[in-house]
Amino acid sequence: DAVQLAGYRHYMQKEIFEQPEAVADTLEAVAGGARLTPALFGPEAEKTFAAIDRVLILGCGTSFHAGMVGRYWLEEYAGLPTTVEIASEYRYRVSVPDAKTLVVAISQSGETADTLAALRHAQGRGMTQTLAICNVPESAIVRTARLAFLTRAGPEIGVASTKAFTTQLTALALLALTLAKQRGRLPEAVEANRLDALRRLPAALGRVLQLEPQIEQWAQRFAERQHALFLGRGTHWPIALEGALKLKEISYIHAEGYPAGELKHGPLALVDREMPVVAVAPRDDLLEKLKSNLQEVRARGAELFVFAEDGSGVGGEEGVHAIVVPSHDAMLAPILHVVPLQLLAYHVALVKGTDVDKPRNLAKSVTVE
Ligand code: G6P
Numbered sequence: 001d002a003v004q005l006a007g008y009r010h011y012m013q014k015e016i017f018e019q020p021e022a023v024a025d026t027l028e029a030v031a032g033g034a035r036l037t038p039a040l041f042g043p044e045a046e047k048t049f050a051a052i053d054r055v056l057i058l059g060c061g062t063s064f065h066a067g068m069v070g071r072y073w074l075e076e077y078a079g080l081p082t083t084v085e086i087a088s089e090y091r092y093r094v095s096v097p098d099a100k101t102l103v104v105a106i107s108q109s110g111e112t113a114d115t116l117a118a119l120r121h122a123q124g125r126g127m128t129q130t131l132a133i134c135n136v137p138e139s140a141i142v143r144t145a146r147l148a149f150l151t152r153a154g155p156e157i158g159v160a161s162t163k164a165f166t167t168q169l170t171a172l173a174l175l176a177l178t179l180a181k182q183r184g185r186l187p188e189a190v191e192a193n194r195l196d197a198l199r200r201l202p203a204a205l206g207r208v209l210q211l212e213p214q215i216e217q218w219a220q221r222f223a224e225r226q227h228a229l230f231l232g233r234g235t236h237w238p239i240a241l242e243g244a245l246k247l248k249e250i251s252y253i254h255a256e257g258y259p260a261g262e263l264k265h266g267p268l269a270l271v272d273r274e275m276p277v278v279a280v281a282p283r284d285d286l287l288e289k290l291k292s293n294l295q296e297v298r299a300r301g302a303e304l305f306v307f308a309e310d311g312s313g314v315g316g317e318e319g320v321h322a323i324v325v326p327s328h329d330a331m332l333a334p335i336l337h338v339v340p341l342q343l344l345a346y347h348v349a350l351v352k353g354t355d356v357d358k359p360r361n362l363a364k365s366v367t368v369e
Pocket of ligand 1: 060061062063106107108109110111112115159160161362363364365366
């Protein structure tokens with residue numbers, strides 16, 4: 001293990017730090033001067049993509065959260081109505097099949113029983129336009145879907161998924177932009193800009209990783225708490241969910257992720273001095289709304305811990321701790337903002353002394369129902 005860990009204390013930490021490289025490898029097909037093409041998703045993709053008018057994304061756990069971000073992108077950029085379903089729900093629910101739907105199964109392992117069964121369920125109901133976004137080439141899900149995009153995260157050992165997630169998001173960004181292009185919604189100059197932002201993403205991730213010492217300083221305050229609330233809006237709502245999932249998986253602290261606009265409809269009742277609130281504050285159209293949500297939380301005495309994009313102007317007041325996340329590209333912001341949440345969960349678990357790479361009761365790949 002000492003050799004495999006290459007100086008890191010845990011696989012999770014190593015995998016968090018491998019994200020720039022994992023994302024760069026996943027983007028290899030669009031490196032240099034390459035342009036977006038359906039061929040990124042397989043030889044039959046152009047024909048398949050021309051035959052669809054909506055998208056259904058299926059996944060479990062972290063892969064489901066990636067799908068939730070993908071939904072925002074597919075609707076905004078490609079103009080395709082998109083739904084995201086937890087695979088274990090979709091496979092048993094009476095839903096309305098639609099042959100013109102692209103079914104996207106997202107899975108790190110490609111072997112998750114529920115995701116595979118959900119994909120087969122869709123196929124059995126006549127939904128044959130299918131795509132796997134997967135990290136393992138010969139896996140069952142890749143073999144079952146018509147099209148495949150392979151993320152190039154490399155082996156992920158830590159049970160809590162990190163680099164698989166950011167490479168899944170990278171794949172979904174490529175999918176949304178490729179479909180946008182094929183549907184005439186991506187002018188050439190915009191395509192060039194978006195590809196440029198993607199190619200600079202690994203370097204931007206590297207800058208976010210440098211926040212580790214600051215995040216480490218927050219960890220102690222969480223380790224003593226029983227609960228934590230994570231807030232975000234828009235594409236950063238799923239990032240809040242993912243941050244909460246990471247914390248509960250490896251530190252065993254009860255954590256909930258919420259879209260900040262929903263606070264008044266329940267979670268505000270839980271907020272008091274004992275409940276730290278983590279927020280992700282990108283500099284987007286929802287920033288002002290998020291700030292007023294945060295004031296509501298602060299007014300109830302909660303301590304706020306904000307990952308605030310450079311220039312967002314969050315922080316500085318009493319009880320509001322902020323770490324500035326370097327700016328990159330607005331579309332890709334969720335890929336950057338999840339990284340500090342991964343690091344926070346990791347350092348809280350370190351303080352608590354839990355088994356970071358093999359948390360109790362959880363498995364890396366859930367191949368039985
Ligand atoms: C397990 C793992 C998670 C993962 C989920 C889905 O719960 O512990 O990290 O997100 O399965 O796995 P998949 O391989 O389908 O992405």
